[in-house]
Amino acid sequence: MSVQNKIEINKGAVARAVRTPLEAYYKAVAATGYDGSTERPGDWEENEELGKAIAKSKYVTRHLDWLYVVELVYVVLDNHPPLKPAEFAEELEKLIVATAGHRDYLAIFPLCFKPTMNFGLPGIRKSVVKSRVIGSFTISPAAPSSKALNKIVAKHGFPVIDESSFQHAMRTSNEAFSREMVVTFDIHGAEDQLRWNADIKFSLFRRLLEVFGSLFGDMCADFGHSTSVNHFFLLNKTNGELRRFPTRAPSLVNLPLSVSLLQAIGRPAFNDFLSKISSSNETMYGRMRNAIKFFAMALNADDDVASFLFYVVAMESIFSRDKNNPIKVTLADLGAMLCFPPTQRLKAHKRIRDAYDLRSSIVHSGVSSVSRQDVQSVRALAARAIYASLFLCHQLENGQGKLEDRFFDHLRDQKLGLVKATAPSELWAIPETNDGDD
Structure with a gap:
């Protein structure tokens, strides 16, 4: 990742912040210099003014953590004669630029899926995964050997992982690389700082994959429980070191792996949607991130009531805005209109209203059970709502003003017959029976 030309710090702010501590430091070590045998003079790690000055850099805020920056400060102090504040700031920026290559990594996330009934035939699920690039992500089949993993690594231009490092990674991660899929991306x-950024980026990928899988995947019978993956790996491009880190949540898609799911995420829409929810600061995409998160919580909940509630909340995250109208009416009106073709809207409208009534009964009236059909129905509704809303956001991308305002204005105008409905053909082509109806 070549970023050297994009790296800069606010040298003026850093020079002002460092003036007093720099003078005190040089005075304290003037006689012999600092040899590392005692505690370093100064309170560099607690220097809030310096931290705020360095954090004015977008690069630093996004890619570096404070203790890492402090280590660079120490390198500047130890490898130069006494510097003036402006010189110190200049040398610190040079060092951040010079060490950029040491911060290039390959994130490697093994990913597993729910097992299906393959009647004991090995390799059936693995065979459906083909290497494919989806935006900044590369998906590959399982890598049960160092040779297989190094084929993946080589595509990113990273150094070979030696056999001992590979075997150690396998032993300490419950053989994670042998799961159904390996997802990789440069970071x-x-x-x-990177371990959190990588985990967040992958989580968005996995959650959106779950939405697409719920819509377009084969709902074949699953069998038993998958062995979840609880670690991911970072491979350093400079020294070839492979490090293992715990994931915040298991790297498990709680759906069967199928050809149709892989075809769905290979469509341009998946990458278009993923790019926006990963990078956009628009409040509408904030709504969508929340909806996708609640959808994932529902799909992975350990009981049907929690699952049902989270699916309804996912829809509320998208459509709940007008405080003057009952939320049940808003969800039913907007959800049916946006997510279904005209011939299915009346039925969908009733299904959404019924789902919200059941949600209210759970929350307010002590209902403590829901049927599997209710859960499956509301899951299909929530998945449709997320997909159709992302599709509309994509259609409205180039307009003026806030995207959230344009989104709800469009739905208002569509309701009044002033604009035509958006028609995501791949969504409307899903048979109505997939929505959990009788």
Whole structure:
């Protein structure tokens, strides 16, 4: 990842912030210099003014953590004669630029799916995975050997992983690389900051995959429980070191792996949607991120009531805005209109109203059970709502003003017959029976 030309710090702010501590430091070590045998003079790690000055850099805020920056400060102090504040700021920026290549990593996330009934025939699920690039992500089949993993690594231009490192990674991760899929992507930053950035980026990929899988995947019978993956790996491009880190949540898609699911995420829409929810600061995409998160919580909940509630909340996250109208009416009106072709809207409208009534009964009236059909129905509704809303956001991308305002204005105008409905053909082509109806 070549980012050297994009790296800069606010040298003026850093020079002002460092003036007093720099003078005190040089005075304290003037006689012999600092040899590392005692505690370093100064309170560099607690220097809030310096931290705020360095954090004015977008690069630093995004890619580096504070303790990493402090280590770079120490390198500047130890490898130069006494510097003036402006010189110190200049040398610090040079060092951040010079060490950028050491912060290039490959994130490697093994991913598993729910097992299906394959009648004991090995390799059936693995065979459906083909290497494919989806935006910044590469998906590959399982890598049960170092040779297989290094084929994946080589596509990113990273150094070979030696056999001992591979075997150690397998032993300490419950043989994670032998799961159904390996997801890889280039990422840049200091390791402590990077591990969170990588996990967040992958989580968005996995959650959107779950939405697409619920809509377009084969709902074949699953069998038993998958062995979840609880670790991911970072491979450093400079030194070839492979490090293992715990994931915030298991790397498990709680759906069967199928050809149709892989075909669905290979469509341009998946990458278009993923790119926006990963990078956009628009409040509408904030709504969509919340909806996708609640959808994932529902899909992975350990009981049907929690699952049902989270699916309804996912829809509320998208459509709940007008405080003057009952939320049940808003969900039913907007959800049916946006997510279904005209011939299915009346039925969908009733299904959404019924789902919200059941939600209210659970929350307010002590109902403590729901049927599997209710859960399956509301899951299909929530998945449709997410997909159709992302589709509409994509259609409205180039307009003026806030996307959230344009989104709800469009739905208002569609309701009044002033604009035509958006028609995501791949969504409307799903048979109505997939929505959990009788």
